[in-house]
Amino acid sequence: AQKVTQAQTEISVVEKEDVTLDCVYETRDTTYYLFWYKQPPSGELVFLIRRNSFDEQNEISGRYSWNFQKSTSSFNFTITASQVVDSAVYFCALSEAEDYKLSFGAGTTVTVRA
Amino acid sequence: DAGVIQSPRHEVTEMGQEVTLRCKPISGHDYLFWYRQTMMRGLELLIYFNNNVPIDDSGMPEDRFSAKMPNASFSTLKIQPSEPRDSAVYFCASSLEGANEQFFGPGTRLTVL
Numbered sequence: 489a490q491k492v493t494q495a496q497t498e499i500s501v502v503e504k505e506d507v508t509l510d511c512v513y514e515t516r517d518t519t520y521y522l523f524w525y526k527q528p529p530s531g532e533l534v535f536l537i538r539r540n541s542f543d544e545q546n547e548i549s550g551r552y553s554w555n556f557q558k559s560t561s562s563f564n565f566t567i568t569a570s571q572v573v574d575s576a577v578y579f580c581a582l583s584e585a586e587d588y589k590l591s592f593g594a595g596t597t598v599t600v601r602a
Numbered sequence: 603d604a605g606v607i608q609s610p611r612h613e614v615t616e617m618g619q620e621v622t623l624r625c626k627p628i629s630g631h632d633y634l635f636w637y638r639q640t641m642m643r644g645l646e647l648l649i650y651f652n653n654n655v656p657i658d659d660s661g662m663p664e665d666r667f668s669a670k671m672p673n674a675s676f677s678t679l680k681i682q683p684s685e686p687r688d689s690a691v692y693f694c695a696s697s698l699e700g701a702n703e704q705f706f707g708p709g710t711r712l713t714v715l
Binding site: 521523525531532533534535538540579583585586587588589590591592593594595 | 633650697700701702703704708
């Protein structure tokens, strides 16, 4: 069963536009962890954020912000004032208590045009 | 601090040959994970270790795949014999504890002809 759904396959924006990436997850556990990773064209996977299921506080880090809503099982990611360097594939992932493997979504390819 | 180290970065081999991928986790990390990335299946876990002990190998495709972690600073993923469908990018990752963020190595791009 698909545990993490990223419905947007590709998003293309012009520089300085905001872009929001959707992530919907599915789990029966009450304790779980949500992650976002970035995969630039060079191919490495870069950790961006980790959230546990008991912390619904939204987070902002520079131009990045995350909105965690348990009521809708969503953990969305917004890039404000996008830049060309933000062009990458972004993955949302889930791990569950006592099962620490990451279940990844299919990824969203973000292209920021100058 | 050095991140997760993987070798080789690229491997091209012929069907039927044995392939060994290597990983050195971040020092002090108790968990080590092997993932595979393909266009068709995306990123999927193959196996993970805690304190050098395999915990979940349910993602290992078949008996042709094996993984070992002889000590806290080294792990191998072996494919014998390799097949063209094994072509993928193989990532190793490590984390301090199971629920913590996983830090990924640069990956090994494997091509089986």
